[in-house]
Amino acid sequence: MGNTSAELLAVGSDRSPLRAREDYVKAIYQLGADGPVRAAALARYLHVSRVSVSKAKRQLEAEGLLEREREPSQPLRLSRRGRKLAVAMVRRHRLLETFFHRALRVPLDRVHAEAERIEHVISDDVAMRIAALLGRPQRDPHGHPIPYRDDLRADKPLPTLAELHAGDRVNVVSLDDRDDAAVALLAKCGLLPGARIVVERADASRVVVRRGKRMLTLRRSHAAMVRIGT
């Protein structure tokens, strides 16, 4: 019951190139995990100007993807439909990453960029079929959960490796996939989802961890891209 994301994709009434809208909605959804989304933060995240965000905001409101705020300068809040579209995009993105990694053996640090372009143009049917082909995977190769349909979970973000202290023993759960170079580096160290590690030292600029017998030294900026669980 309810809308499929196929319906949601018809949001732009007739014109197809709503790529930009999809990117805005997805970004708002993903930034939303860390709290209210300010327009300026969104602009920095998407590498566009504040003006572009301001204009996009009006359009997204007109299309019912964004909640209309009465006062200006309020944080951006997705509407129910906006959230559904965002989740559909995230699902596609992660399914595609999984497909590229598992079926085509594309290196981990390149799956994000490939998925980013294709996620806007595949049909819902193809997404379904890819999921079936892969055996309905639960996590993408970076360790992020793959939402099913309109599943709107809102689990708060896990802590990162940058927040730990010497002696902590944890599992790597996921990697931030947006910085290709960082992903390549982390993958080369074996800091992949599922890896068990011990924090040896942590100072202002670096974190030293041990994985099995290997000692790894990471910059904090890289450590912050590794989400961990116990």
Added chain:
Amino acid sequence: MGNTSAELLAVGSDRSPLRAREDYVKAIYQLGADGPVRAAALARYLHVSRVSVSKAKRQLEAEGLLEREREPSQPLRLSRRGRKLAVAMVRRHRLLETFFHRALRVPLDRVHAEAERIEHVISDDVAMRIAALLGRPQRDPHGHPIPYRDDLRADKPLPTLAELHAGDRVNVVSLDDRDDAAVALLAKCGLLPGARIVVERADASRVVVRRGKRMLTLRRSHAAMVRIGT
């Protein structure tokens, strides 16, 4: 040696959305199989106005994808680079169709539309990997050959079922994939690449063929979408 199509894809210097260019170049290439390409014919083929073709022409010439003609009103001729880009697009399109049909079991009459959107956004590397995954297929599910790299063959088009006479015995080689409804109809009849058929009757409006024990009556417009060989 020579350019990979990855280089060719960088044709628009820095701006990425050269989707339209790719469509024009591919269309010119495909229409070119039937003789010189007039701008008006291209406009009808792409469902755009003659004006749009005229403007695209200037841009494509400026980008070196189209040969510059001295007199106006000359047919459109792809440059070497234009042809390479076109072949790369055709290759991707057919690889994607094959992937969708074989790996994802997408019905034959839908693979074209899916491929049409994705062919503009996949990387050369992914195209290579898909080819490898499929065992380097030679033909797409409609029976069209899949060019390899910059292979610029110029085989003249095969005759179609609409050009035959009673008594002719032929093999179906390929189906025109641009009319989804026609493909669905032909597939339902079993008029698929490889099928052996006998022409029973052919008049001005219909062609009657036999495939095994089944008699099939086709409109000429549909028969013209079936390319045949002996």
Added chain:
DNA sequence: GGTTTGCGTTAGCCATGGGTAACACGAGTG
């Protein structure tokens, strides 16, 4: 030979999705 038809081109309009420059406002800071 005149007329119609089709073709390619120009001029000008539109929507999208970017951008700068400039402004008003609010929160801190001196």
Added chain:
DNA sequence: CACTCGTGTTACCCATGGCTAACGCAAACC
């Protein structure tokens, strides 16, 4: 209190890629 800094908005400009209207021209038709 004044000042700065970050924020959101407005008014414009730009390129892309469509469109229609209108024109010059050539070929075909009567």
